[in-house]
Amino acid sequence: ETGVTQTPRHLVMGMTNKKSLKCEQHLGHNAMYWYKQSAKKPLELMFVYNFKEQTENNSVPSRFSPECPNSSHLFLHLHTLQPEDSALYLCASSQSSGTGGSGNTIYFGEGSWLTVV
């Protein structure tokens, strides 16, 4: 248990479907992240939110739409995806201000496996 919970763990969706991935963190952090991990590729940072405001969008296609209603919750809304979007989507959280004793360590959820058919 890392304190970051992702649902669902597995999702199969058609290219015309609309679905959402959900992430919740119980660590009191103020920054949240979405990463994409595809086979044979490095970890790709998609979006970063800090105090609910988006601070990073690494040229992610608009078919991925993030939402951060508060510092504890993060969503990734998916629509009209392509088969190449099939991947493991990882949510993470960290502190973003000050370092305290633990610094800005990122903690990851277990991931959501997405298959687009």
Next chain:
Amino acid sequence: AQSVTQPDIHITVSEGASLELRCNYSYGATPYLFWYVQSPGQGLQLLLKYFSGDTLVQGIKGFEAEFKRSQSSFNLRKPSVHWSDAAEYFCAVGARGSYIPTFGRGTSLIVHP
């Protein structure tokens, strides 16, 4: 901006043998350094981290890493590998003043019985 290199894509060791996974970083000052492990189908779990002080850092599962400023390295070591250590290992570097770390491409550890 900081960067991190993990030169080895795959490492194969026999169970019981020692292990060293390499990590080199590029950053103008003393960075934050991390090692994570990812078992198949799972998220990344923090193994250990370095912020300051003692350059030899102890982590979970019997791992340790040593920060060598002169070599810009933060190599991960374990004296005796177990079959359950087979996983993907990621090194990450964080810049002081930025809360978003940069991850390496990962090293896949294969353990032979």
